[in-house]
Amino acid sequence: xxLSNIEFELIWDSNHKLExxxxxxxxxxxxxxxxxxxxINNIVTKNIEKDQKIITITAVIINK
Amino acid sequence: MIMKIMPTIFIVPTGIGCEIGGFAGDALPSAKLLAxxxxxxxxxxxxxxxxxxxxxxxxxxxxxxxSLDRFAKGEIGLKKxxxxxxxxxxxxxxxxxxxxxxxxxxxxxxxxxxxxxxxYAITNNPIGVVISSEISGTSSGYIKNPKExxxxxxxxxxxxxxSIAIVTKFPDNLDSHDIELYRKGNGVDSIAxxxxxxxxxxxKYLRVPCAHAPALPQIDVEESLDPRAASExxxxxxxxxxxxxxxxxxxxxxxxxxxxxxxxxxDQVEALIVPNGALGGEAVLASMERGVNIIxxxxxxxxxxxxxxxxxxxxxxxxxxxEAAGLLLSLREGINPKSIRRPIVPFFKSKIN
Numbered sequence: 001x002x003l004s005n006i007e008f009e010l011i012w013d014s015n016h017k018l019e020x021x022x023x024x025x026x027x028x029x030x031x032x033x034x035x036x037x038x039x040i041n042n043i044v045t046k047n048i049e050k051d052q053k054i055i056t057i058t059a060v061i062i063n064k
Numbered sequence: 065m066i067m068k069i070m071p072t073i074f075i076v077p078t079g080i081g082c083e084i085g086g087f088a089g090d091a092l093p094s095a096k097l098l099a100x101x102x103x104x105x106x107x108x109x110x111x112x113x114x115x116x117x118x119x120x121x122x123x124x125x126x127x128x129x130x131s132l133d134r135f136a137k138g139e140i141g142l143k144k145x146x147x148x149x150x151x152x153x154x155x156x157x158x159x160x161x162x163x164x165x166x167x168x169x170x171x172x173x174x175x176x177x178x179x180x181x182x183x184y185a186i187t188n189n190p191i192g193v194v195i196s197s198e199i200s201g202t203s204s205g206y207i208k209n210p211k212e213x214x215x216x217x218x219x220x221x222x223x224x225x226x227s228i229a230i231v232t233k234f235p236d237n238l239d240s241h242d243i244e245l246y247r248k249g250n251g252v253d254s255i256a257x258x259x260x261x262x263x264x265x266x267x268k269y270l271r272v273p274c275a276h277a278p279a280l281p282q283i284d285v286e287e288s289l290d291p292r293a294a295s296e297x298x299x300x301x302x303x304x305x306x307x308x309x310x311x312x313x314x315x316x317x318x319x320x321x322x323x324x325x326x327x328x329x330x331d332q333v334e335a336l337i338v339p340n341g342a343l344g345g346e347a348v349l350a351s352m353e354r355g356v357n358i359i360x361x362x363x364x365x366x367x368x369x370x371x372x373x374x375x376x377x378x379x380x381x382x383x384x385x386x387e388a389a390g391l392l393l394s395l396r397e398g399i400n401p402k403s404i405r406r407p408i409v410p411f412f413k414s415k416i417n
Binding site for chain 1: 077129130196202204205206207210211260261264265268343344345346349350352353367368369373374375376
């Protein structure tokens with residue numbers, strides 16, 4: 001069992017409503033490992049017209 | 065007349081340098097105020113643990129962060145207990161004198177406070193704490209040997225322990241500049257993030273109440289110490305607040321459950337209070353999914369995750385925890401907050417299509 005810190009960016013657009021944002025993030029963390037702790041640490045607007053934002057996720061993951 | 069309670073979650077995220085709650089249990093007075101206003105407050109060790117100082121309050125439920133997220137997601141309920149049977153895990157890397165100090169904390173909590181500290185286990189090998197800083201300026205880290213921690217916890221559970229305090233050795237070469245900034249009230253608590261990782265690990269794999277205290281060597285007196293960091297400098301260990309918090313921490317009830325009385329269920333939660341720039345945590349997002357009232361308090365931190373990105377409709381931003389308490393009281397009493405604010409928007413503007 002190995003713990004590690006990761007940080008990555010995701011595009012958040014109108015395909016994902018607020019109600020599904022958490023699942024969208026978790027699905028992306030789980031591609032990298034089993035999640036132990038995470039949060040959104042930054043959000044910036046990428047394209048206002050397309051309602052696109054870039055969210056920065058930091059997480060501690062477990063790999064077995 | 066008995067006023068109904070209004071179960072509320074109170075979060076000050078660990079390791080993000082909040083002006084209130086980013087130091088040594090310095091959000092505890094705010095928690096007491098909010099508990100008084102709500103009648104039932106669920107909060108976490110970062111809010112309640114002040115090194116040597118802490119206290120219990122029948123209206124406050126002390127819940128480790130990973131379990132608090134699970135509660136907010138609807139996965140567990142919370143059952144009040146009279147007393148937990150506490151076990152302590154000590155990192156084998158803690159030197160003898162410092163270990164003795166910690167064992168004497170347990171003696172003091174038993175003899176002076178009546179807390180049921182039952183037994184302890186020492187890990188077979190060092191846990192290996194590694195501290196790191198995120199790009200965003202928050203504190204984090206990991207441990208090299210998580211299995212050592214989990215195995216020690218399993219030994220305690222096997223002996224009938226119901227909650228676990230964890231004491232780990234922290235590196236002697238902590239960044240002195242970060243520590244100096246923190247002690248003067250200007251920085252992020254550089255060890256807080258990895259503390260959360262350690263306790264999350266026990267919550268995830270053992271599913272019992274738990275909390276963490278770092279074992280650190282004594283440091284020189286700082287004349288210009290910020291008052292918010294003072295409760296970490298008046299003793300030899302940070303363990304007292306952990307044992308006080310765990311002594312009456314609620315049991316975690318896996319849901320769905322049947323036939324268990326006096327359980328606080330997640331769907332009873334009516335409000336969540338969080339710093340206004342720290343809306344990106346799992347408990348907050350899960351509460352937004354459930355339509356919970358969110359009170360976002362101006363409390364500066366290293367993060368800038370505000371509601372302008374989410375546009376969550378049931379969020380009210382307030383200037384401070386006094387306002388948050390007033391808002392909670394108005395909700396608890398069934399008084400429309402709009403009735404108290406000025407100006408009042410004329411009703412003709414409320415027509416729907």
